[in-house]
Every structure is written in structure tokens, then in C-alpha cells.
Amino acid sequence: MQIQYSKNTFVSLRKSLLVYGVAVSAALVSISLVIALLGFNVPAALRTLVTTSFKSSFGLQETLKKTVTLIFTTYAFSIPFRIKFFNIGGMGQMLVGGTAAAVVGLSLAGFNLTFIVLAPLMISAGIVAGALYAFIAGYLQARHNINPIISTIMLNFVALLLVNFVSTTDPWRDPIEGHPMTKVLPAAGRLPFFFRGVPASIIFAAGAVILVYIFMKKSKPGFEINAVGYNLHAAQTYGINFFKTILLTFLLAGGLAGLGGALEVMNIHGKLIEGFELTSGAQYGIFGILTSLICAGEPLGVPIAALFMAVMLVGADALQRTMQIPVEAVFLTQALMVILLVVMRQRMGRK
Amino acid sequence: MFNTFITQVMVYTTAYALASLGIVIAGRAGIFNVAGEGIMLASASAGFIVGYLTGNWFIGFLAGALLGALFGLILICLHETFHVSQFILGICLVIFGAGFSDLLYKLLIGIRLSPPIAPQAPVVHWQLIANIPVLSALINQNIIVYFMYMSIAASYWFFYRTKLGLETRAIGENPKAADVVGVNVIKRRYYSTIIGAALIGIAGAYLPLVVTGTYSPNISAGRGFMAIGIAIFSSWKPQRVILGAFLFAAIEVFSYRLQVTSTQIPYQFILMLPFISVLLVMIIFKKQVEYPGSIGKTYARE
Numbered sequence A: 001m002q003i004q005y006s007k008n009t010f011v012s013l014r015k016s017l018l019v020y021g022v023a024v025s026a027a028l029v030s031i032s033l034v035i036a037l038l039g040f041n042v043p044a045a046l047r048t049l050v051t052t053s054f055k056s057s058f059g060l061q062e063t064l065k066k067t068v069t070l071i072f073t074t075y076a077f078s079i080p081f082r083i084k085f086f087n088i089g090g091m092g093q094m095l096v097g098g099t100a101a102a103v104v105g106l107s108l109a110g111f112n113l114t115f116i117v118l119a120p121l122m123i124s125a126g127i128v129a130g131a132l133y134a135f136i137a138g139y140l141q142a143r144h145n146i147n148p149i150i151s152t153i154m155l156n157f158v159a160l161l162l163v164n165f166v167s168t169t170d171p172w173r174d175p176i177e178g179h180p181m182t183k184v185l186p187a188a189g190r191l192p193f194f195f196r197g198v199p200a201s202i203i204f205a206a207g208a209v210i211l212v213y214i215f216m217k218k219s220k221p222g223f224e225i226n227a228v229g230y231n232l233h234a235a236q237t238y239g240i241n242f243f244k245t246i247l248l249t250f251l252l253a254g255g256l257a258g259l260g261g262a263l264e265v266m267n268i269h270g271k272l273i274e275g276f277e278l279t280s281g282a283q284y285g286i287f288g289i290l291t292s293l294i295c296a297g298e299p300l301g302v303p304i305a306a307l308f309m310a311v312m313l314v315g316a317d318a319l320q321r322t323m324q325i326p327v328e329a330v331f332l333t334q335a336l337m338v339i340l341l342v343v344m345r346q347r348m349g350r351k
Numbered sequence B: 001m002f003n004t005f006i007t008q009v010m011v012y013t014t015a016y017a018l019a020s021l022g023i024v025i026a027g028r029a030g031i032f033n034v035a036g037e038g039i040m041l042a043s044a045s046a047g048f049i050v051g052y053l054t055g056n057w058f059i060g061f062l063a064g065a066l067l068g069a070l071f072g073l074i075l076i077c078l079h080e081t082f083h084v085s086q087f088i089l090g091i092c093l094v095i096f097g098a099g100f101s102d103l104l105y106k107l108l109i110g111i112r113l114s115p116p117i118a119p120q121a122p123v124v125h126w127q128l129i130a131n132i133p134v135l136s137a138l139i140n141q142n143i144i145v146y147f148m149y150m151s152i153a154a155s156y157w158f159f160y161r162t163k164l165g166l167e168t169r170a171i172g173e174n175p176k177a178a179d180v181v182g183v184n185v186i187k188r189r190y191y192s193t194i195i196g197a198a199l200i201g202i203a204g205a206y207l208p209l210v211v212t213g214t215y216s217p218n219i220s221a222g223r224g225f226m227a228i229g230i231a232i233f234s235s236w237k238p239q240r241v242i243l244g245a246f247l248f249a250a251i252e253v254f255s256y257r258l259q260v261t262s263t264q265i266p267y268q269f270i271l272m273l274p275f276i277s278v279l280l281v282m283i284i285f286k287k288q289v290e291y292p293g294s295i296g297k298t299y300a301r302e
Helices: A013-037 A042-055 A057-081 A090-107 A115-144 A148-168 A201-218 A220-230 A232-238 A242-269 A284-294 A301-323 A327-350 B002-028 B036-054 B057-082 B086-108 B135-139 B143-161 B163-173 B175-180 B185-212 B223-233 B238-261 B267-271 B273-284
Strands: none
Touching (some): A042 A057, A090 A148, A115 A242, A115 B273, A148 B223, A201 A220, A220 A242, B002 B036, B002 B135, B002 B238, B036 B057, B036 B086, B036 B223, B143 B238, B163 B175, B223 B273, B238 B267
């Protein structure tokens, strides 16, 4: 079964700027409505929501941490979405990537490897594990015609159980902690923080943005992915292998999500913790889908949209902390905003 | 022992069957409703809260059904008016439903030391057949199980024995052809999606009001998505939905039991069974599966 909808999902830059402007206003209007409905002080809440990220160095660091992971989960959704497949499994691929990195790091802890050897090994393990995990879903679609919406979600649940297994089983588990987590990774397997709080993973995120842009816009496989996305039949007539294109997009998506998970484990937490995929009331995979729909999968729009989303998430945490407004209120408005955006983009595309 | 197993399986079968039937009914008119998980979560929360606050299980189910219907209305209205992809809308509604369910519970119930318990749907008990194995497990059940039997029978009768049902199936296969012979495609799609979503809502409210007795975050635990798998497995035929639902419910109950009795295999791998078996079943039966011709596609007259 081939998913079909209007071809004009990707609109020109001038229109996108307009759409982003309206999106931000729509987000603020809908959140004001929800906050007012819940009976809280709207101006104070809005101020907290927007400015928390920029008022303190703590807010800024939190925002950057969330932005980095969001960039990876956004690509995990947006790359298969180019050829109209829905990878809801960003979360599962991220979990598997993080688990692989942690298992490799802890297993090799006894060898006293240097940073130059151990860290790249762990990062590669994360990328490969995530890519292979997404490959399952891609293969099920390409070979057995099983919709990724179902397969990736089933794999998400499997990945959650896998994380629980690794973080509660010897030799990896931390026997002292009550919450399921592994022992601390060896120092050579952890990435540093710059300026007392900026995670080193930001370098990887920047690299990923540039590489994905070059891949999607300048390379032959990237061209083929775009061609299949615009018109499958024309692309097939031209000789592009649809089967391979599906597998390629899922491998890429899973690899990036796996990298995101590995970095989260190696940089932010320094160990595998159950629930590291969660942020502000939901998991990064879900926010990645929303972010991806906000920027319509444009490779260069991804970091901007991810930053915007991270600012909102940090603000949402602050709202819960200081004003007892549940984080779900912000999360809910984001879904509303995305529905609004998609509807608007569809209408503008049709004119 | 075997009888209690079947009894337990039937309890879960009902949730799967109602959710899956809702997806099938919308699918027969050409709407691929992937928002099942979000609808179930939202209805579970609303159904529980209303049932708990009013002290009446029936009003709880009613609230769940109404909220489900509202979700269906949003889905079909945005799709038919603006021609937004059903899949994008579905995913957005899943996210919306997940946020909505927890928000509603936090606001109206809050954090309690002991979980609040909702009134349970009554159980029908026939003394006459109480000792007959299997039959008693199928019949001596709560009242929603009866509702599920009736919905399956009614939708089978509707789709295969009435003119309206034939026309609805025709929309799912080829909306243009149905339109040409004078069937109001848009109106039928509205009805199918809303009725289907209301059934998914009842399946959602069923979880706290019958299965667990209380609401907890992420209560549907992927059942809304597995219901899509069941709908595909059953080739979008209502009479087969109950078989698929029974199969997945049996695997789920089996994995719970194995988790308790087995010490060899780590329990996490046993709990993976239901999710992996969904994929396996879909691979095994892929040759037999038929989709309604126009499912998931946007229909515009021009």
C-alpha cells in the first residue's frame, strides 16, 4: 500500500518563513488559551515559557542539551518521511543506540583503553545498533509490505524492555541505585562539557546537520530519495531502485537516532538510565516527530525548529516548577500547533 | 485452570476487538484511522474520571464514547475539509491524546496516595452454565463483553446484509465509482469514522473501568497500535476481528503467566512476546491480507 497525499508538502522558502511566523504565533495563542482555561496567569506564564532558556546559563545549557537530542530524533522521522514513510521508531532506535554504547563501554572498561579508542568504538556501536534496528522496519516495509507505523511502534516497546533488561541485570546494573540504571561509564568513554556545561555532543549535532544537508542536496543517493518522494513512478521509470531507497532512508534515520542515544548516554548521563529518552512529559521521539512536521523535513530547518522546540520544553519544565502548570499543557498545545501548521501548509500549497 | 485462562483472555479480547472494530469500520469507508492509541488514552482518562466522579460505570463509558467520537470528528473534518494526510492527522492526534489524558487526570484527580477505584461494569453470571468449561468463560463475563459480541454481529450484518453497508464498502474500494452512482461519499465517511472512533473510545474506557479499576499513565500500552495490526490481519472484515483480537489477547495473557512461572528466561524478553508476535503474524499472513482499495487516500471530486 502506497501512502498518498498532496505533492505540495514542501513549500518555498518565502512561504515557509510566513508559515513559521504564523506557527510561533499559533503556538503562543493556543498555549495562552489552554493556560487561561486552566485558570493560571497568562502573561506571567508566557514570560516564563519564552525567557527561561535565555535568562540563566543553566537555562541555556538545558536548552542546548535538548536541542542536540531533538536534532537527531527529528532527522530520524524526517528522512523516511521524504519518501512518505512514517518512522515513529526514533525513540526505539535512540534507546538501542544508547544501550549498545553503554554495553560496549562497560564491557571494555577492564582494558583501560584511551579516549581515542574507546569513545569512537562506543559511538560507532550506537550508530550501528540504531541503524540496524531501523533497518528491521525498513526491511519489513520493503519486503513484506508492513507499514512502519506499526512495526516501528512494536519495536519501540521491545527497545524499552531491552533497556530495562540491561539496566537491571549483572554485570551492567548499578546494585546501589533504586532506579534501574547501569554503573558509571569509564572516564575514557564519556564526552566532556565545554564552558562548564555546554555538551560536546553539540559538535556531533552540527556535523550531522552539515552532512545530512550535503547528502540530501548534493549526493546521488540523496537525489534519488528526493526523486522517489516527489514522484515514485517517474523515479522508477528513471531506474531508481525503490527497495534500496527505502532501506537507505531507514538506515540513515536509525543511525542518526542511535548516535543521538549514544551521545545522550556518553555525554549527558555518563551511564544508561531507564527513562533517558524522556523529557518534559514525553519522549524525544515524539517531539522529534512534531519538530519534523514543523520544519517540513527541510534539512536546514531542522536545527532551527529543534532549538524552538527545546526553548518551549525548557519553558514547560520551568512552568511546572514555578507555577505548577502541568508540562502536558505545553506538550498538548504543541500537537495542536502542528495540526494547525499542517492544515495551513496544505492550503497554501494548493493555491 | 484452562477455564480461568480463557476467562482472562476474553477480558483482554474485548478491548482489542472493540478498538480494532472501530478501525475496521472507518477503514471500510476508506479512512485509515491510526489515531487509535491516542483515542484510547484520552477516553480511558475521561471515562475513568467521569465514572469515578459520578459513581456510575455507564456514564463513564458514555463519556469515553463521546470523547472518542469527538476525536473522530476532528480527524475526518480536517481530512475532508483541508485534505491533510490521514496519517499525519492520526499521528498528531495520538500525541494530542497522550498529552490530554495525563493532563486531565492531573487536573481533576491529582496525586493520591492510594489509587482511586472506579465503579466496575457488572458481571453477568448464569448459574446454569457455570460448570461448563469454555462456554462459561465466554458467556459469564462483564456486560461490555456482550456489547462487543453485539457490535461484531451488528457490523457484520450491516456490511454484508444491507444496502447501506454495501455502499459503504464500495466507498472504501472506489470512492469515485460510489460517487458516480449517487452515494454521498463525504457524509458516509463522516459517519463511519465517528462511529468507529466512538467504539475505540469505549475500548479505551474499558481499560480502567473493567480491566485495572484505576487510571495510570500510558494505560493502553500500545494496544491502540496493535488494534491496527489486528485490523490488517483480519483483512478489514468484522467477523475476523474477534479471531485476531482473541489471538493477540491470548499471547498477552500467556506472556503474563509465563513471566510468573518461568525463572529461566528474563521477564523482559517474555514481555516482548506480544509485540514481536504482531510482526510475525503480519509476515506470516501477508499473502491473505486484502486492503480496501482506497484506504488512506484522499478523495477529491475534481
